[in-house]
Amino acid sequence: MVEKKIFRIVFIFTLVGVIGWLALIFIAPFLRSLDIPANSFIYAIFSPICHQNPSRCFYLFGYPLAVCTRCLGIYFGFFLGTLIFPVVNGFKSKRAPKNLIFFIFTVPIVIDTLGNMFHLWQTSDWLRYVIGFIWGTLLPYYFIVGISEFIKEWVIHRKV
């Protein structure tokens, strides 16, 4: 009973967190278009985890989003994966996806990223987005399950 409750709480926090995260990505160019200084702060939040190359970003209000297309795809994929988590998992399975599934979802993003990194080819923005999206949909099935287990093992069980 407690486990299911933890599961649900982690799910809600993850969903709210990813919605907030996505909102920031879109708020940044909006604030920049209004010349509100806070835009720099939001761009700065994302700068350590994204190259923010303007040629690799989607644009809104004439300014690039706070992350590149691949990262945006990952976050939107994460959002969709979280949204359908209760349907797919039903808050029952405490197991992460099988390794084969992980490799199927991960191989495209690894190949595409390495190919672009070594200038073997240049993928279009939309393809980068789709590849990131595919990978992102898988991540909540690790994150929600893992964080629930973490809270159960390291917080609740240690207190007892």
Added chain:
Amino acid sequence: MEEQKTNMFIPALIGGGIAGVLSGIPIMNCLCCLWIIGGGIAAVFFLNKESPRPLTMGDGAVVGIFSGLVATAADFLVSIPLAPITNKFIANLMERFAQYADEMPSGWETWLDKGAAETHISLVLLGVLINAVVFSVLGALGGIIGVSLFKKDKMKQGEKDVIDVSKDSTTVKDADNNQS
């Protein structure tokens, strides 16, 4: 538990250190958040090699959080000597940005010149703090993925090994539950 935490330190240091350094280098950071997630996975890989018992997802999350914190420190330390290169890199980006954006905010050229010199220490600390939170979450995700990836082999080995129940009965119970 203390022993377990100590054991986690070295793998987290290696995984987080590598991830933090690579994510701090301007050209290498094109892999975005993947470095930090990869650092968490690497930390679990090293921990898994040393651990006498099968790792749980909670262990993966903890070592991932540690590796995220180490990555934050490494990223910050790397960014100091690389600041001139990074500024040049950002300047190039801004030039490209100017080509793509319809309008640039007023005074954006001088904004670059002001650069790090006028960055207030409190803003730097706030940046490090935010980095620490974001990197910890990504590191935890990497750690959980790592446990899922490397657990299987360890389980087989774990079945052969006799686990000292008296050391940590709670975790062993959990491991048994997961196996069943």
